[in-house]
Amino acid sequence: MAAGNAAPDFSVAGKVVLISGGTGGIGMAFANAFAACGATPILTDLKPPPEGTPFRYEPLDVRDDAAVRALAAKIERLDVLIHCAGRLIRHEEHQPEVFADIVNIHLTGNMRLATAFRPHLARTKGCLINIGSMYSYFGAAMIPAYAAAKTAIVGLTKSLAVAYAEDGIRVNAIAPGWIRTEISRRGREEPAFNEKVMARLPTKRWSEPEELAGTAVFLASPAAQLVNGVTIPVDGGYVAS
Numbered sequence: 655m656a657a658g659n660a661a662p663d664f665s666v667a668g669k670v671v672l673i674s675g676g677t678g679g680i681g682m683a684f685a686n687a688f689a690a691c692g693a694t695p696i697l698t699d700l701k702p703p704p705e706g707t708p709f710r711y712e713p714l715d716v717r718d719d720a721a722v723r724a725l726a727a728k729i730e731r732l733d734v735l736i737h738c739a740g741r742l743i744r745h746e747e748h749q750p751e752v753f754a755d756i757v758n759i760h761l762t763g764n765m766r767l768a769t770a771f772r773p774h775l776a777r778t779k780g781c782l783i784n785i786g787s788m789y790s791y792f793g794a795a796m797i798p799a800y801a802a803a804k805t806a807i808v809g810l811t812k813s814l815a816v817a818y819a820e821d822g823i824r825v826n827a828i829a830p831g832w833i834r835t836e837i838s839r840r841g842r843e844e845p846a847f848n849e850k851v852m853a854r855l856p857t858k859r860w861s862e863p864e865e866l867a868g869t870a871v872f873l874a875s876p877a878a879q880l881v882n883g884v885t886i887p888v889d890g891g892y893v894a895s
């Protein structure tokens with residue numbers, strides 16, 4: 655980095671950004687934001703993007719080791735990996751097999767992708783962005799697997815930041831607040847749950863996925879070169895309140 659009074663470099667132009675869960679609400683908002691900044695998103699997901707989506711799409715189940723390795727072999731260059739795939743199943747996560755499946759998607763899936771793409775990121779001195787949640791900070795009676803995995807993402811982010819530093823790879827996470835997407839739909843539509851969230855939330859509104867994108871772009875940019883191993887709540891002040 656040049657000394658002096660140069661403006662911070664927030665540029666991500668030319669970077670290739672692979673997004674798991676990329677056709678979901680937050681994944682697609684990230685893809686659009688990175689593309690608008692001159693980067694090239696690659697979407698991976700269980701479900702294909704809508705017709706006409708202008709980005710490369712690779713089908714992927716993040717629970718499938720062989721499929722993750724096969725995708726890594728197909729991708730030539732990667733600067734930014736974002737693990738956005740996610741699912742929750744209200745009331746059912748106390749069943750051990752459901753618990754294991756949800757943890758597999760969020761946590762083991764994160765590790766699986768990180769391991770498969772570490773060599774790519776090492777070549778570009780790239781970065782990994784993981785996705786936590788408000789449930790990284792407190793418990794959730796209805797979705798214990800989701801909350802356990804999201805809490806563990808904070809620890810995994812620190813561990814991988816330390817482990818990958820020798821390759822020049824930075825690892826951080828975003829903990830989104832209450833965002834209007836499919837995964838949160840049932841909670842939003844349930845008056846008692848909605849009221850409880852709004853009572854604590856300083857901004858008093860559900861947020862749009864686009865409101866997270868600036869933080870993702872920042873974390874991927876040279877301006878964040880010293881930011882490593884942290885989970886940043888982007889939550890309208892919920893954790894603080």
Ligand SMILES: NC(=O)c1ccc[n+]([C@@H]2O[C@H](COP(=O)([O-])OP(=O)(O)OC[C@H]3O[C@@H](n4cnc5c(N)ncnc54)[C@H](O)[C@@H]3O)[C@@H](O)[C@H]2O)c1
Binds near residue numbers: 677680715832
């Ligand atoms: N929306 C919120 O309020 C909120 C808050 C905190 C954290 N998050 C997290 O943000 C991330 C993105 O969620 P979203 O809000 O965009 O929800 P979403 O439901 O719109 O997107 C999730 C995407 O993950 C995909 N997916 C599920 N299982 C998968 C698998 N096994 N392999 C590959 N893809 C799979 C789904 O097909 C979907 O496209 C998730 O990790 C979620 O837990 C969301």
